[in-house]
Amino acid sequence: MSAKIFYAAAGMGGKVRARALVASDGFSARYDLDRIRGIFSRPEHKLAGQSYRGRVLVLDVAKGGVATAWMLYEMSSRDVMPAALVLNCVNPIMVQGAALADFSMISGFDVDITQAIPNGAEVEVDPAAERPFVRIV
Amino acid sequence: MRLTDEEAAMRAGECGPLRRWAIEHQIKVGDYLGAADFVPVGQAHIMADTESLGVAGVEWLERWAALPDGERRVRIPATTDPRGTDFAQAHRLKQQPWMLDLERRAIAAFEALGVLMTDTCINYQTIMPPVRGEHMAYGDTGVVIYANSVCGARSNFEGGPSALSAALTGRTPRYGYHLDAHRQATFVVELSFTPRELNDWGALGGVVGRLAGDYWQVPALIGLDRVPSGDEMKHFGAALASFGSVALFHMAGITPEAIRLDDVVPAGTALPTHEIGERDVRALQARYARDIGAVDVVVFSAPQLSLLEMQALAALLDGRQASIPLFAVTSPQVKPDCDRAGITRRIEAAGGTVLSGMCFYQSYARELAEANGWSRLATNSAKLVNILGGYGYRPVLLSMAECVAAACAGGRLGT
Numbered sequence: 001m002s003a004k005i006f007y008a009a010a011g012m013g014g015k016v017r018a019r020a021l022v023a024s025d026g027f028s029a030r031y032d033l034d035r036i037r038g039i040f041s042r043p044e045h046k047l048a049g050q051s052y053r054g055r056v057l058v059l060d061v062a063k064g065g066v067a068t069a070w071m072l073y074e075m076s077s078r079d080v081m082p083a084a085l086v087l088n089c090v091n092p093i094m095v096q097g098a099a100l101a102d103f104s105m106i107s108g109f110d111v112d113i114t115q116a117i118p119n120g121a122e123v124e125v126d127p128a129a130e131r132p133f134v135r136i137v
Numbered sequence: 138m139r140l141t142d143e144e145a146a147m148r149a150g151e152c153g154p155l156r157r158w159a160i161e162h163q164i165k166v167g168d169y170l171g172a173a174d175f176v177p178v179g180q181a182h183i184m185a186d187t188e189s190l191g192v193a194g195v196e197w198l199e200r201w202a203a204l205p206d207g208e209r210r211v212r213i214p215a216t217t218d219p220r221g222t223d224f225a226q227a228h229r230l231k232q233q234p235w236m237l238d239l240e241r242r243a244i245a246a247f248e249a250l251g252v253l254m255t256d257t258c259i260n261y262q263t264i265m266p267p268v269r270g271e272h273m274a275y276g277d278t279g280v281v282i283y284a285n286s287v288c289g290a291r292s293n294f295e296g297g298p299s300a301l302s303a304a305l306t307g308r309t310p311r312y313g314y315h316l317d318a319h320r321q322a323t324f325v326v327e328l329s330f331t332p333r334e335l336n337d338w339g340a341l342g343g344v345v346g347r348l349a350g351d352y353w354q355v356p357a358l359i360g361l362d363r364v365p366s367g368d369e370m371k372h373f374g375a376a377l378a379s380f381g382s383v384a385l386f387h388m389a390g391i392t393p394e395a396i397r398l399d400d401v402v403p404a405g406t407a408l409p410t411h412e413i414g415e416r417d418v419r420a421l422q423a424r425y426a427r428d429i430g431a432v433d434v435v436v437f438s439a440p441q442l443s444l445l446e447m448q449a450l451a452a453l454l455d456g457r458q459a460s461i462p463l464f465a466v467t468s469p470q471v472k473p474d475c476d477r478a479g480i481t482r483r484i485e486a487a488g489g490t491v492l493s494g495m496c497f498y499q500s501y502a503r504e505l506a507e508a509n510g511w512s513r514l515a516t517n518s519a520k521l522v523n524i525l526g527g528y529g530y531r532p533v534l535l536s537m538a539e540c541v542a543a544a545c546a547g548g549r550l551g552t
Contacts, residue, residue, distance in 0.1 A: 010169045010170075011169075012165065012169055030524065030527070031523070031526075033527065034527075042526050042527035044526065061350065061352075061382070062352065062382065064278075065184075065278045065294075065379065065524075066184045066276045066277060066294055066295070066296040066297065067184065067499075069276075069298055070189040070190050070191075070296065070298065071189050071191075073191075073193060074189070074190065074192075077191065077192075077193030078193075089352070090169075091351070091382050092170060092296075092313065093294050093296045095165075095170060096166050096299040097296060097298075099165040099298070
């Protein structure tokens with residue numbers, strides 16, 4: 001079991017369980033998403049064309065500008081939203097956006113989390129645990 | 138986070154529900170990012186175009202704007218980033234009435250909160266440049282990186298909700314670039330090429346941004362053969378922030394915190410060093426759709442153009458005629474000067490359109506593309522080409538002169 005649980009440096013939001021959508025790439029709601037259709041739209045993104053709705057996104061770093069701070073809330077209002085974000089490295093914008101939207105997010109691992117979690121795996125994310133974690137179930 | 142009595146009172150709701158929400162939001166963010174306490178800030182700059190806000194975000198603002206006057210007004214000067222439209226020119230963009238209605242509602246809400254509708258992403262050129270050491274709560278990554286790097290001010294990226302929170306509480310969590318420890322360089326870039334054109338400065342920012350990789354990296358550049366102008370710094374910084382999510386850079390002997398490289402390199406530390414030359418800059422430009430033969434639209438935006446950029450554009454257009462749409466986007470502060478100086482008239486006589494108070498990518502870019510049949514777009518902004526791919530465009534990064542030539546040749550490139 002211990003090999004399949006990964007502790008994060010920080011977390012925010014509630015516990016969720018869903019299938020992981022994993023890539024060694026960044027994340028920005030403005031730069032990377034067609035938020036109406038709920039897909040990755042940036043052609044160069046490794047998840048281009050794939051739906052993120054209801055998935056736990058496991059990605060490398062928070063990228064891009066400040067718009068994501070509003071966009072997570074707007075996406076949440078329409079329920080065209082990932083279930084959670086699991087990132088190796090955040091920027092303040094992703095934290096601010098998650099705080100406004102009451103969105104589940106954890107970040108900061110001892111391993112490259114995009115290599116540790118297989119794409120499509122069922123995972124549980126618990127940002128509110130004493131040590132926030134993502135676990136393959 | 139440690140709270141003062143005043144902060145604890147805000148948290149307890151003694152200053153009303155909006156300030157209670159604001160400081161709770163800031164504490165959540167500060168706790169996540171390791172802030173020990175708050176730092177007072179002099180200004181807040183709020184990014185809040187309605188494409189980002191959506192209906193839900195505007196309704197959220199309107200709920201707070203309905204509070205009694207004493208409970209809803211900001212405590213420090215708070216300004217806004219570009220809006221999603223120029224109401225006077227929206228018809229030329231084929232923007233829909235619902236977009237304009239949403240913009241009007243957002244503006245009314247911000248005005249009720251006491252926010253100054255400056256609608257600009259070049260406030261450091263046109264409103265009030267920050268002073269070295271001054272703590273700010275700035276949104277718009279281009280604003281933050283210029284303020285931090287060129288002015289020596291101190292701000293993190295503050296998204297709209299956090300910048301608004303700072304405006305309401307007068308402070309922001311003290312983490313990241315408010316702290317001396319985070320303002321040291323983390324890698325060195327040794328340049329063998331000093332760009333000349335603004336698009337090359339932007340492309341250089343893109344190359345360095347890709348090397349950086351994340352928000353917490355601080356590049357220090359050496360090897361420039363001259364001091365860049367404010368507009369060159371603007372394009373470099375905006376692209377660096379866009380490609381790399383970077384909030385601070387140093388240029389040895391140029392920017393205020395790096396009189397010498399040693400000033401920003403931790404003592405006894407051998408930082409990773411990367412060599413960058415003209416070939417790297419050209420390679421980044423070549424990644425964009427240089428293989429297309431023509432473009433549908435030419436856009437100068439992101440960041441908004443300064444008065445000097447507008448003047449240069451007018452000079453390139455004098456005596457010529459654009460035969461495809463050409464948009465020049467500037468700030469509401471620069472536009473009246475362009476009108477007085479005849480710059481607007483010269484651009485529009487050549488078939489261009491001057492837009493004020495908006496930014497192209499913050500103005501429903503996907504819907505604009507669909508309504509106008511635009512796909513292939515030429516610009517001299519590296520930041521814009523980095524963003525627009527996700528909106529369905531095929532952008533090309535060219536010099537201002539090459540963009541004008543394309544606009545005057547029916548969109549054909551290389552004429």
